[in-house]
Amino acid sequence: MLGLMQDHPLLISSVLEHALKAHPQGQIASRTVEGPMHHCSYADIGRRAKQLANALTALDVQPGDRIATLAWNGYRHMELYFGVSGMGAVLHTINPRLFPEQIEFIANHAEDQYLFFDLSFAALVEQLAPRMKTVKAFIALTDRSRMPAIEVPNLLCYEELIEDQSDEFIWPVIDERAASSLCYTSGTTGNPKGVLFSHRSSILHSLALCTQDGFALSSADSALLVVPMFHVNAWGMPYAAAMSGARLVLPGASLDGESLYQLMRDEAVTLALGVPTVWMSLQQYVEAHELDPAVDLQLNRVVIGGAAAPRAQVETFENRFDARVLHAWGMTEMSPLGTVCNLLPKHRYATLDERLDLQAKQGRSLFGVSMKIVDAAGAELPRDGKASGHLLVKGPWIASQYYRGEGGPILDDSGWFDTGDIATIDPDNYMQITDRAKDVIKSGGEWISSIDLENAAVSHPAVAEAAVIGIPHPKWQERPLLIVVLKAGKIASKEDLLGFLESRVAKWWLPDDVAFVDALPHTATGKLQKMKLREQFQDYRLACR
Numbered sequence: 001m002l003g004l005m006q007d008h009p010l011l012i013s014s015v016l017e018h019a020l021k022a023h024p025q026g027q028i029a030s031r032t033v034e035g036p037m038h039h040c041s042y043a044d045i046g047r048r049a050k051q052l053a054n055a056l057t058a059l060d061v062q063p064g065d066r067i068a069t070l071a072w073n074g075y076r077h078m079e080l081y082f083g084v085s086g087m088g089a090v091l092h093t094i095n096p097r098l099f100p101e102q103i104e105f106i107a108n109h110a111e112d113q114y115l116f117f118d119l120s121f122a123a124l125v126e127q128l129a130p131r132m133k134t135v136k137a138f139i140a141l142t143d144r145s146r147m148p149a150i151e152v153p154n155l156l157c158y159e160e161l162i163e164d165q166s167d168e169f170i171w172p173v174i175d176e177r178a179a180s181s182l183c184y185t186s187g188t189t190g191n192p193k194g195v196l197f198s199h200r201s202s203i204l205h206s207l208a209l210c211t212q213d214g215f216a217l218s219s220a221d222s223a224l225l226v227v228p229m230f231h232v233n234a235w236g237m238p239y240a241a242a243m244s245g246a247r248l249v250l251p252g253a254s255l256d257g258e259s260l261y262q263l264m265r266d267e268a269v270t271l272a273l274g275v276p277t278v279w280m281s282l283q284q285y286v287e288a289h290e291l292d293p294a295v296d297l298q299l300n301r302v303v304i305g306g307a308a309a310p311r312a313q314v315e316t317f318e319n320r321f322d323a324r325v326l327h328a329w330g331m332t333e334m335s336p337l338g339t340v341c342n343l344l345p346k347h348r349y350a351t352l353d354e355r356l357d358l359q360a361k362q363g364r365s366l367f368g369v370s371m372k373i374v375d376a377a378g379a380e381l382p383r384d385g386k387a388s389g390h391l392l393v394k395g396p397w398i399a400s401q402y403y404r405g406e407g408g409p410i411l412d413d414s415g416w417f418d419t420g421d422i423a424t425i426d427p428d429n430y431m432q433i434t435d436r437a438k439d440v441i442k443s444g445g446e447w448i449s450s451i452d453l454e455n456a457a458v459s460h461p462a463v464a465e466a467a468v469i470g471i472p473h474p475k476w477q478e479r480p481l482l483i484v485v486l487k488a489g490k491i492a493s494k495e496d497l498l499g500f501l502e503s504r505v506a507k508w509w510l511p512d513d514v515a516f517v518d519a520l521p522h523t524a525t526g527k528l529q530k531m532k533l534r535e536q537f538q539d540y541r542l543a544c545r
């Protein structure tokens, strides 16, 4: 027997229409690429998204066509989020930090029809345009007076494109399972693979963000998206903000500590989201200028995800910023959110130290994400907080395959997706990543967590950043090498660092050596590039012990 409820498809256009009715005056504050701040409302975004949808219709864009962006976080990018997906086309957000060859590969693989770009990427577009075979026109996200002087065939101006279009548009009612956006994930091997999100998956995921045990996003928030709109739909925040009426603060291209601090202060930011590396530069700026963020800012939650949140970083947010850290974990294939580390009632009276131990965990899965850990043979391991194994997930916002079937099947016979992460799960459902399967250090038949060692190392006051990789060892198979970047003006020797780690990790985990470098390599999404480090240190030999 079927239920007798109305059958409305979950569509991104319905999120925008809700925003237009429920909070049309909700604000979007953007730092523009041209320089000044720009403030507009959801009503403005809606009006212009409809003009854009009319312009794309006039350009003969068909349902399912891929429309690419090379753009920072800003209001015009928001208009593309709603205008493109709303009309039934697929928004393909390209990460401009990828190598030009990768961008060329991605645009051709996706068969993008149009490409919208911020002025910062004008030279890149000029270089790549001749090689983007399917792109019919390149649209600069600016007005006529600021059009870039570049040699690109079919160069159009965004403001001109939409200005004469009607701001009335009837969104098509399409299948909620239709594709809404596309984002490529750059694995460490092979070509990038496309993850194709649907209207349904995007909406269910965004609803989870708004729940209290998610990010508790509401109309009371002013949310700073440091996480780029070209990285997994800015973790779904543009949709979740339009749902909840949260104010959005979009930082454009200025992601340095000073710019972020100013933005947090001037735009009364209550919630900020980003990867550990951006928070590192914010905290360094505060430290160097002896600022008092607890007084200057209204920040009350910081979401740290994309890589493990170092304990020292969490502690600084708690103590110095008076802000609570929500450690979150996920991946592109998961839209991206899987877990959030919120506290349970039983932690209400936990000491700061106990709380920091808990916040080192990536957190509890949200409804919609099932997870389990298994051993090498695929047998499920106990959820006792001790056993660690391969982390598998399934749920309605997790990929079933890559775009155009690249890489073959990605689910096992029971529909589980292997995240490539190694984790523990405790009886309260807190999951903790101990490593990427390929980064874990295998020493004498046991596993050493490179993440735990890195977290311990960055809590040393002189250490800005740390990476640990396994180095081949004749007796133990692999042993850890600690590679550190020191903070400007600080000194620490190998003996200092190993002495510091001695009280923090098991003795047999202690790195066999310490190397000092000026900088560590990062991927286009801010993760440590362990592959590069392993190449860089491939001739490194450890003394036998």
Ligand code: AMP
Binding pocket: 185, 304, 305, 306, 307, 308, 309, 327, 328, 329, 330, 331, 332, 333, 336, 362, 419, 420, 421, 433, 436, 525
């Ligand atoms: P991406 O698809 O580029 O977002 O990368 C996803 C991967 O980033 C995950 O599989 C994890 O290895 C890593 N990751 C994401 N969030 C965290 C976190 N909070 N702690 C540790 N690793 C993380």
